[in-house]
Amino acid sequence: MLDWIGLLPVFPSAGFLALVLTRGRLPRRIAGIIGVGSVALSFLLAAVISVEFLNSGLESHTQVLWVWMSVGNFSPGFSFYLDGLTVVMLLIITGVGFLIHLYSTGFMADDPGFARFFGYMNLFIASMLVLVLADNLVLLYLGWEGVGLCSYLLIGFWYTNPANGYAARKAFVVTRVGDTSMAIGLFLLFSQLGTLNIQEILTVAPLQWSSGSGVAVAAAALLLGGAVGKSAQLPLQTWLPDAMAGPTPISALIHAATMVTAGVYLIARAHVLFELAPSVQLLVAFVGLLTLLMAGFTALTQRDIKRILAYSTVSQIGYMFLALGVGAWSAAVFHLMTHAFFKALLFLAAGTVILSLHHEHDIFRMGGMRKKLPLAFWSFIIGSAALTALPFTSGFYSKDAILLAALEQPQYGMLLWLGGVLGAFLTAVYSFRLVFVVFFGEQHVDAEQQQIHGHDDHHHGPVHEITGFAMAAPLVILAVLSVIGGLISVPVENVFGAHEEPHASTLIHGFMIAVPIIGVLISYLLYSGVKQGASLQQMLSSVRASKIGSALNRFWFSGWGMDTLYDTLFVKPFVALAHVNRRDLIDQFYGLLAALVRIGNQAVVLTQTGYLRWYAISLIGGLVIVIGIGVWA
Amino acid sequence: MPSIPYEHGLILAAILFVCGLVGVLTRRNIVFVLMSLEIMLNACGLAFVVASARWGHADGQIMFLMILTLAAAEVAVGLGLIIQMYRRFHTVDISVLNEMKG
Amino acid sequence: MMLLFYLAGAVALISTVAVITSSNVVHALVYLIISLLSVAVIFFALGAPFAAMLEAIVYAGAIMVLFLFVMMMLNLGQATEDQEKAWLRPRLWIGPAILVLVLLVQLVTVLLTQQVDLAPREVGVRELSLLLFGPWLLAVELASMLLLAGLIAAYHIAKK
Secondary structure, X not given: OHHHHHHOOHHHHHHHHHHHHOOOOOOHHHHHHHHHHHHHHHHHHHHHHHHHHHHOOOOOEEEEEEEOOOEOOEOOEEEEEEOHHHHHHHHHHHHHHHHHHHHHHHHOOOOOOHHHHHHHHHHHHHHHHHHHHEOEHHHHHHHHHHHHHHHHHHHOOOOOOHHHHHHHHHHHHHHHXXXXXXXXXXXXXXXXXXXXXXXXXXXXXXXXXXXXXXXHHHHHHHHHHHHHHHOOOOOOOOHHHHHHHOOHHHHHHHHHHOHHHHHHHHHHHOHHHHHHOHHHHHHHHHHHHHHHHHHHHHHHHOOEHHHHHHHHHHHHHHHHHHHHHOOOHHHHHHHHHHHHHHHHHHHHHHHHHHHHOOOOOEHHHOOOOOOOOHHHHHXXXXXXXXXXXXXXXXXXXXXXXXXXXXXXXOOOHHHHHHHHHHHHHHHHHHHHHHHHHXXXXXXXXXXXXXXXXXXXXXXXXXXXXXXXXXHHHXXXXXXXXXXXXXXXXXXXXXXXXXXXXXXXXXHHHHHHHHHHHXXXXXXXXXXXXXXXXXXXXXXXXXXXXXXXXXXXXXXXXXXXXXXXXXXXXXXHHHHHHHHHOOOOHHHHHHXXXXXXXXXXXXXXXXXXXXXXXXXXXXXXXXXXXXHHHHHHO | OOXXXXXXXXXXXXXXXHHXXXXXXXXXXXXXXXXXXXXXXXXXXXXXXXXXXXHOOOHHHHHHHHHHHHHHHHHHHHHHHHHHHHHHHOOOEHHHOOOOOX | OHHHHHHHHHHHHHHHHHHHHOOOHHHHHHHHHHHHHHHHHHHHHOOOHHHHHHHXXXXXXXXXXXXXXXXXXXXXXXXXXXXXXXXXXXXXXXXXXXXXXXXXXXXXXXHOOOOOEEOOOOXXXXXXXXXXXXXXXXXXXXXXXXXXXXXXXXHHHHOO
């Protein structure tokens, strides 16, 4: 079965081709079956492969499909590489992907672009599988670009609204900056090491480069640039909140569980390079720390339910970067897995809420929904608990592993740990803020029924939860995984080398448990509208109303002003330059050619007068000339 | 019989041809243009017969027969066209036939 | 014979010039008939009686008469004649005359290089018809097809 690795991306690709080539003429049932079925097949195959892999003693396995190109010394193949890390990613992608596809059959049931949606989703799964299975960096880059393309297509899925197209373009352009950095990194690696095969790089690089040498630092930094773009970390994090313009299932799949973790995967894969450049590795940790704090503060001020979850994703990936930065590779991958579970759960539950409330996104226009939307309520409770790392949830184990590893760092351990704990506090506050505002307190929705404009085919009546089997089953399964996921151990020992479990004192442990619980409590007092928290609520309102408070509020709300910063630094000068170059010089040259031809035509057309005698005279004139040449020349 | 300078015959044919040519180039009445065309054809026939007389065989006369046939067919069709033109434009001025310009 | 040849040549020339400078259609047609008949005389003088007969009967006799019929049918009238007179101003002839004179000079230059003096031998009908039914048979057939095509075309084009 291990030899059938090559089949894994084939199922979703076939699904994509079938759905796209029939151009939406398939009936909905068939399109849904193709879309979900292809991913289900990949999941089954991945499960079988994983079982076989685990039973075979965790040996890595390479399968070469064909040689892609052969130029001089450079001949990367379309070849797939399987080891523990790959297995984890495979199961996440196909498993969570399958659940989200299933959910989408319910969520997108009324959408006219149903088949197109599943086509793009299948293409995404195929590209992501190629990305994680690739055994050389060129193939990885192919998958990288593929997921970027699908992200663009899916964010701008409802393309008739220009704002969605703008968000899609923004995502594409910002990640492109990262992709360029990564491409330059690939060029550097090839020119220095002569190969782009990942395993070869990891064995050759330590022999050729000394630790901290300029080349290693440059290569690692360039790869970091690519990872930062795709994973929406500082400074390229501005695209992710706007990417929420797409349908909720794709926010769950692409912008929570899989694509944004591609950067984490890249750094984990190339961990040897980062170990060779300790300065860059430290930079990774600090990028993660700053991002998680920034996103945490921003999420506190947001009103749109999906934007809160988006900033939460940015923050959690910051945690993964923090773990990578301190060398806790398996902890990072573990957190990647648990995050996939609970973040997908949260997004899907948010989708249920949005759909049930007729496409309402503002949390302060909801409220008191816990009786009306029970499944979504419990999903949010479980998901937020895992997100906050409350004890015995999956998030608890993974986040604790990261923070303990951060503490071990020789120079900045304490700083990183404190930052991580502060981030955990913020996570608790904003995630439970969301839960309490939406599900507790006064119900705002009924009073505003007349002003809510949703799809015309929804009945405007009392709020009822929109679920079916397709939408409920994934929520339940993901909820279960969010709780028990902490017990799964990721089989990555062979990839990263054996790692000692960090030990810490009970005080540290206790502190790490207590902080999120305190955060939940504070959030409860502030946002659930109970009387006990009245004094705290008043304090918050007065702070918010004060000059500094409101300024801070606006600053954090706008994502720390980064959008405006990039706008002034890059967008405005570029647009101004484009305006200046409106009468493009090169275009004018080609216009000149066309004008010359037109003038020539106007000149020659003068000979076509339509008069018989004119033609006769020109005929005879020509004859005379020719005969003259014959007779006298 | 006394000899005839054959080049004079050919020169006569050339002069007749040139007269017909100047008629085609100058006249505005389509009937006259057709007549000038006939003059030119006749001049060619003369040239052929003079040449065949010089060599003493009948091939030139046969050629002349062909030219005659050609002239007959051409005149028939040409006159048909003139009739149509007159019906359409009520004039025989060839300047009205200029829609193919440009 | 020489006298006949030159005389007929002169008549042909004068009547041709008269054709192209005339302003009355019918007059021009009659002048053209005279020109054709004088060319027939030239053919006689050159010892090609059959060609002369063809010229007189077919060309002058049939084709020109057809021309005359159509002109009578069109009934162009005095107005056309006046119009012709108005168009035919002397300075109109200058351009074409120059062009054509150049051509004439070129032709004459070439033709005067040949100096041939031979007595004409009469090429009779018998000799001609032997050639027609022998080597030139295909040409005869093609000529008949051409006439057929001309007939059909003329009928079709000229009808209302």
